[in-house]
Amino acid sequence: MTVPLATMADPPARPGALLHQFVHSIVDYSLYMLDTEGVVANWSLGAERIKGYRTEDIVGRHFSIFFTEEDRALGLPASALSSALLTGHYERDGIRVRSDGSRFLAHVAINPIYDETGAHLGFAKITRDITEEHALDERRRIQVVADAAHELRAARAMLEERCRLMVEAAPNAMVLVSSAGIIEMVNRQTELRFGYPRAEMLGHSVDMLVPDGVRPQHGALRAGFVANAVTRPMGKDADLHGRRKDGSVFPVEIGLNTIATEDGLMVLAAIVDITERRQAESARQLQTQELARSNADLQEFAYITSHDLKAPLRAVSLLADWITDDIQGIAGAETLENLHLLRQRVTRMGMLLEGLQSYTRVGHLRAPAEQVDIGALIAEIVDSIAPPPGFSVRFAGEVPLFTTPRPPLEHVLQNLISNAIKHHDRADGAVVVSARKHDGMIEISVLDDGPGIAPEFHKRIFGIFQTLSSRDDCEASGVGLSIVQKTVERLGGRVWIESAPPLRGTSFIFTWPEGL
Numbered sequence: 001m002t003v004p005l006a007t008m009a010d011p012p013a014r015p016g017a018l019l020h021q022f023v024h025s026i027v028d029y030s031l032y033m034l035d036t037e038g039v040v041a042n043w044s045l046g047a048e049r050i051k052g053y054r055t056e057d058i059v060g061r062h063f064s065i066f067f068t069e070e071d072r073a074l075g076l077p078a079s080a081l082s083s084a085l086l087t088g089h090y091e092r093d094g095i096r097v098r099s100d101g102s103r104f105l106a107h108v109a110i111n112p113i114y115d116e117t118g119a120h121l122g123f124a125k126i127t128r129d130i131t132e133e134h135a136l137d138e139r140r141r142i143q144v145v146a147d148a149a150h151e152l153r154a155a156r157a158m159l160e161e162r163c164r165l166m167v168e169a170a171p172n173a174m175v176l177v178s179s180a181g182i183i184e185m186v187n188r189q190t191e192l193r194f195g196y197p198r199a200e201m202l203g204h205s206v207d208m209l210v211p212d213g214v215r216p217q218h219g220a221l222r223a224g225f226v227a228n229a230v231t232r233p234m235g236k237d238a239d240l241h242g243r244r245k246d247g248s249v250f251p252v253e254i255g256l257n258t259i260a261t262e263d264g265l266m267v268l269a270a271i272v273d274i275t276e277r278r279q280a281e282s283a284r285q286l287q288t289q290e291l292a293r294s295n296a297d298l299q300e301f302a303y304i305t306s307h308d309l310k311a312p313l314r315a316v317s318l319l320a321d322w323i324t325d326d327i328q329g330i331a332g333a334e335t336l337e338n339l340h341l342l343r344q345r346v347t348r349m350g351m352l353l354e355g356l357q358s359y360t361r362v363g364h365l366r367a368p369a370e371q372v373d374i375g376a377l378i379a380e381i382v383d384s385i386a387p388p389p390g391f392s393v394r395f396a397g398e399v400p401l402f403t404t405p406r407p408p409l410e411h412v413l414q415n416l417i418s419n420a421i422k423h424h425d426r427a428d429g430a431v432v433v434s435a436r437k438h439d440g441m442i443e444i445s446v447l448d449d450g451p452g453i454a455p456e457f458h459k460r461i462f463g464i465f466q467t468l469s470s471r472d473d474c475e476a477s478g479v480g481l482s483i484v485q486k487t488v489e490r491l492g493g494r495v496w497i498e499s500a501p502p503l504r505g506t507s508f509i510f511t512w513p514e515g516l
Contacts, residue, residue, distance in 0.1 A: 052099035390428030
């Protein structure tokens, strides 16, 4: 059903009639109204002049008659109205058809029309014949192209001179070689790196810059590159050397680019002297080896020290027990409390030494990869740690099986689950372990419903011997999370925390490589 707009029959005093008279009087371009279905509701003199239809011939007909058959087959009339409704405005250039069947290039704009209540009444459509403008633009474009070609020819000599200056100023040796291997151009750095004056290189074979022993291979490589020309580094993963005039050689990297010239295909070689880089790499390698030795010595020292301290610590604990037994009936409450604190501190020291030994062992124990059922692994861990009554630990995930060394994964999960229970602030709680495949890794989450961890402590708690609770309130070595982080990162993963008090709950999330 269409909504009628103002018609020619409206009395002149009515606003609709005045609008119709205004629209009808426009002659410079086509302005007419469509109803909600795209049927022409009124028509201007400009529309009659541009499209050839009289008002009485076109009002009441669908505006799709102005489109070519090809555009109608593609549904462009309906698409134009839909786009105008959706975005509030439609504007395109396209081919339109006059009443006599001739075609012209038009600029078309369509806007939807609404009344004061927001009801959609139809569309206002403007069409402008831009055929002559387009032809003028094309002539201008041809002239612009001609002018540009002239300017290009004028600038070519300048560009070539600038290119020559750029090559001359390049920080690396630049050598232009013909397909036959003859040096056609060099820059100042080539003279400095190879020790030849420019005149002694130009017109000679590039083999003069190559060590004697590899000249035959170099010729074959050059011929192959010219035959299959692509921009690439030369001798990738190989040791390349240049030869100076005095016969000495030095390590180089070479980048090759082909250049089509009037004299045929040329090869531009950018040659970098990497002597200093090789020296720096050797020094860095020595530093790495020394650091590895130092770390090994430090780990061995920590392990031996923690091991050797256990014996005297056990003796102190035993003495404290004996003293307590001996004075049980005669000592005061304060003395007995001090002995209790002494035994407690000895126990804590033992836990610290155990944690230190465990930390130094991370990465030293090698286990073969095996297929791990993570759901079954969680069940075994729960059996071993025996959570207090009221605590539940369950697995909920999509990766029940994957291949990995089992012991380090078990150690990480046991630490995280134990921590979730140990640092809970209630007598009951829940821990949920989940897993999924993400970015080529296994992502595992251990979520609890405890008090949460403030963001400012998310990094601190991974430090060795760091705890957020007082050691008198919670006996912990402060090593467990350090071991978790060290284990995960040594295997190529990472570990992080998601927690935002006062909301309850903390997620320890870590990524784990599959198929180690």
